[in-house]
Amino acid sequence: MRSNFEALRETELDIDQCKTIISRSARKLKGWTHFVSEKNDVFGCVLGEKSDNNHGKHALRNLGKDLADYLGKNKVNSVSVDAGAGTFWIAEGLFLASYRYNKLFGKTAEQVWSLKEIEIIGLSKRDFQKLSAIFLAVNETRDLVNSPLLTLTAEILSSRIEELGNLHGFSTTIFNQAKIETLKMGGLLSVNKGSIDPATFSILEHKPKNAVNKRPYILVGKGVVYDTGGLSLKPSGFMDTMKCDMAGGAAVVGAFCALAIDEVPTWVIGLIPATDNRPGGNAITPGDVIKISDGTTVEVLNTDAEGRLILADALHYAKKYDPKLVIDLATLTGSAAKAIGPNAIVAMGNAEDKIWDRLIDSGESSHERLVRFPFWEEYNDLLKSEIADLKNIGGAEAGMITAGKFLEHFTDYPYVHLDIAGPAFLEKNHGYYGKGGTGIGVRLLYDFLSNVKS
Ligand code: BES
Ligand code: MG
Ligand code: ZN
Numbered sequence: 001m002r003s004n005f006e007a008l009r010e011t012e013l014d015i016d017q018c019k020t021i022i023s024r025s026a027r028k029l030k031g032w033t034h035f036v037s038e039k040n041d042v043f044g045c046v047l048g049e050k051s052d053n054n055h056g057k058h059a060l061r062n063l064g065k066d067l068a069d070y071l072g073k074n075k076v077n078s079v080s081v082d083a084g085a086g087t088f089w090i091a092e093g094l095f096l097a098s099y100r101y102n103k104l105f106g107k108t109a110e111q112v113w114s115l116k117e118i119e120i121i122g123l124s125k126r127d128f129q130k131l132s133a134i135f136l137a138v139n140e141t142r143d144l145v146n147s148p149l150l151t152l153t154a155e156i157l158s159s160r161i162e163e164l165g166n167l168h169g170f171s172t173t174i175f176n177q178a179k180i181e182t183l184k185m186g187g188l189l190s191v192n193k194g195s196i197d198p199a200t201f202s203i204l205e206h207k208p209k210n211a212v213n214k215r216p217y218i219l220v221g222k223g224v225v226y227d228t229g230g231l232s233l234k235p236s237g238f239m240d241t242m243k244c245d246m247a248g249g250a251a252v253v254g255a256f257c258a259l260a261i262d263e264v265p266t267w268v269i270g271l272i273p274a275t276d277n278r279p280g281g282n283a284i285t286p287g288d289v290i291k292i293s294d295g296t297t298v299e300v301l302n303t304d305a306e307g308r309l310i311l312a313d314a315l316h317y318a319k320k321y322d323p324k325l326v327i328d329l330a331t332l333t334g335s336a337a338k339a340i341g342p343n344a345i346v347a348m349g350n351a352e353d354k355i356w357d358r359l360i361d362s363g364e365s366s367h368e369r370l371v372r373f374p375f376w377e378e379y380n381d382l383l384k385s386e387i388a389d390l391k392n393i394g395g396a397e398a399g400m401i402t403a404g405k406f407l408e409h410f411t412d413y414p415y416v417h418l419d420i421a422g423p424a425f426l427e428k429n430h431g432y433y434g435k436g437g438t439g440i441g442v443r444l445l446y447d448f449l450s451n452v453k454s
Pocket of ligand 3: 224227304306331
């Protein structure tokens with residue numbers, strides 16, 4: 001009998017049987033968790049700490065992560081989880097930490113470990129449905145974020161959105177380049193000018209018959225499928241990971257999968273403007289003045305501040321729905337990542353405090369935490385242009401806030417901006433978030449939208 005998780009690592013598994021059971025039959029011991037090896041392939045887990053507080057949930061997910069590490073190291077690819085009250089959270093951590101992006105291995109595919117089967121024992125039907133919704137949704141988001149440009153252009157992203165809508169039961173409308181031109185979405189069109197691939201604008205809708213709200217919640221996601229910076233080209237060290245620049249859009253897609261699978265009674269609309277940002281022959285140049293679909297002219301002084309241009313068109317488009325609240329998610333600024341690293345989302349906006357309280361609660365509960373930044377109007381001064389209504393960059397300071405204030409210009413409704421540049425894509429393993437695309441935002445939005453009352 002061992003009293004810590006090392007026991008699990010030290011005990012040999014019956015690999016042939018490929019089955020590990022975290023059993024609730026273990027004896028109750030002091031402390032919040034103990035592992036007891038009963039047979040070779042049976043492990044006990046007793047949970048002393050309550051799993052209904054955020055700290056407890058996080059600790060249990062970390063336990064799931066430890067199990068994922070163990071299974072990976074020993075190349076076990078099937079597991080059963082039964083941990084009494086802790087099952088939900090341990091399984092969530094196990095799922096998150098065992099995710100791998102294995103799709104693109106060719107000749108070496110056979111050698112790559114993946115956890116193929118997770119059996120969850122003893123969950124209620126309701127919890128099982130919730131867990132499946134989360135896993136499918138987060139995995140889909142992570143696959144999208146991890147997909148390089150060749151496998152995920154704007155058009156491929158939109159087709160996948162359509163496919164997922166048909167599969168899980170949300171409706172989709174895709175605007176092609178011609179339609180985007182008709183709508184005069186000058187932000188999206190100008191970022192797309194240097195590209196050889198057309199832009200798309202995807203609209204997702206989850207409108208259950210029993211919806212609790214009369215006005216929709218709208219999720220807007222940045223869908224830059226690759227960000228080279230355009231003519232304001234990024235140095236290569238900063239460009240390598242920029243396939244992740246549609247992580248906001250991917251989180252919106254994931255949230256819709258979860259809402260539809262779990263039949264959440266909230267009416268939600270999603271808007272995802274998508275293109276790559278490239279320095280092709282026709283690319284806009286620093287100094288160009290473009291016109292957003294609402295008529296605002298913008299002096300583009302840095303073509304690498306492209307996210308705000310495509311989001312401006314989407315935020316303007318959102319007005320026609322008379323939304324209750326609009327939340328956008330975007331890998332928008334390096335300064336957000338610098339300010340906070342992988343540990344949280346940089347959040348700001350003008351929504352009422354009641355909404356912030358609930359969002360922050362959802363963040364703590366899902367451990368996709370938010371830190372609220374100021375949104376004072378003084379920051380608007382930094383966006384004044386001498387030749388147009390706005391310029392697309394502020395000063396050297398508070399870049400994440402001037403970016404948020406730029407976006408706010410295109411809103412006329414309660415608004416929350418989430419800059420996920422820090423946690424969206426990680427170059428090294430970080431807790432149960434793993435490596436590469438993390439799917440940040442999906443569990444947060446799913447929790448928040450599942451708990452709205454009107
Ligand atoms: N996609 C980037 C932001 C980013 C940086 C995301 C790091 C993820 C990790 C965005 O389009 C960008 O390039 N922003 C510029 C804005 C600047 C030119 C005002 C930035 O933050 O450097
Ligand atoms: Mg950029
Ligand atoms: Zn970008």
